[in-house]
Amino acid sequence: MTTTVTTGQAVAARAVDVWKVYGSGEAQVIALHGVNVELERGHFTAIMGPSGSGKSTLMHTLAGLDSVTRGEVFVGDTKLTGMSDGDLTNLRRTKVGFIFQQFNLLPTLTAEENILLPLSIAGRKPDKAWYDTVIATVGLKDRLGHRPSQLSGGQQQRVACARALVSRPEVIFADEPTGNLDSRSGAEVLSFLRNSVRDFGQTIVMVTHDPNAASYADRVIFLADGQIVDELWEPTADAVLDKLKGLDKAGE
Ligand SMILES: Nc1ncnc2c1ncn2[C@@H]1O[C@H](COP(=O)(O)OP(=O)(O)O)[C@@H](O)[C@H]1O
Ligand SMILES: [Mg+2]
Numbered sequence: 001m002t003t004t005v006t007t008g009q010a011v012a013a014r015a016v017d018v019w020k021v022y023g024s025g026e027a028q029v030i031a032l033h034g035v036n037v038e039l040e041r042g043h044f045t046a047i048m049g050p051s052g053s054g055k056s057t058l059m060h061t062l063a064g065l066d067s068v069t070r071g072e073v074f075v076g077d078t079k080l081t082g083m084s085d086g087d088l089t090n091l092r093r094t095k096v097g098f099i100f101q102q103f104n105l106l107p108t109l110t111a112e113e114n115i116l117l118p119l120s121i122a123g124r125k126p127d128k129a130w131y132d133t134v135i136a137t138v139g140l141k142d143r144l145g146h147r148p149s150q151l152s153g154g155q156q157q158r159v160a161c162a163r164a165l166v167s168r169p170e171v172i173f174a175d176e177p178t179g180n181l182d183s184r185s186g187a188e189v190l191s192f193l194r195n196s197v198r199d200f201g202q203t204i205v206m207v208t209h210d211p212n213a214a215s216y217a218d219r220v221i222f223l224a225d226g227q228i229v230d231e232l233w234e235p236t237a238d239a240v241l242d243k244l245k246g247l248d249k250a251g252e
Contacts, residue, residue: 010041011074012171012203013062018071020057020226031057033226034071039171042201044194046214048240049223050247055207056175058223062205063096063173064088076170093122097164099174103156105148105163111155112144115163126166137199138162138192154185161192165202174206178213190216211240222247 020032031054039045039062047055060066062073064080072081075095080088097118098104105114115135119126135141138158148156157177164172174193178186194216196202206217214220215237222230224247232239 011038012041012076013039013205014074015062016072018061018073019069020061021069031226035228037221037228039203039205041203042197043219044197044204044217046217046220047205047207047223048214048220048244053223054226055223059173059175059205059207064092093118095170097167097169097172099160099164099172099177101176101179103160105156105159107148110145110147111140111151111159114159115166118163119167130168131166134162134165137195153181154188157181157189158192161189165196171203171205174204176207176209178210186213211237211244214240
């Protein structure tokens, strides 16, 4: 059940010839078309591509939220493909963190209760020093007793970031984490994600439409029609924009 990656750097998540087919017959959609990708530990990777290119599907299969039709996915050395639902749930609780566009906080819980919820569900206690570090980094110390409705969008997303980080997951998956934020709050969240990669060695994979958001990543992977068609390392917003324009032309 475990496979060790021997080439290159340690890999936090990996897709090997992954296909995802929805529906059948006339209604069939091939969302992923033989995707191979290795996401290195301690890196910040952005996934970009036109609407419908398979970004969310790739992220959901890598995170064990969705099964693959063919191929294999790994988180760390653990092969997700073929795992039981119970084992998958357990893996998501212990090895994966999520940040969503809509924050997905529980409205009746305080910020602190939201942050600690995944650990409580898993029956784990937070490491006190690490918890304090996370709270200080996201700047939420004086907001811990507030409920989501008493917080701005940017603050709510920082709660979601803290919730993802506090269990020190193998990898954090973020689907359009700044899609609902104004540019200033978005920049705060992106800096925070960037810093958690630099200072804590966190691995982050983020889907985004925004070339500026992608420029915070170490690497950008471009999807089109369910395939990886290009990538950029050390991206600038301009370089990302140029690649995206090329993708749009190719699709015309
Ligand atoms: N549950 C589903 N059932 C049927 N088709 C789906 C489903 N989820 C996604 N798709 C299709 O798969 C393709 C890729 O979707 P998605 O991964 O959401 O793209 P993106 O996130 O890049 O916009 C699209 O054609 C979409 O319509
Ligand atoms: Mg999507």
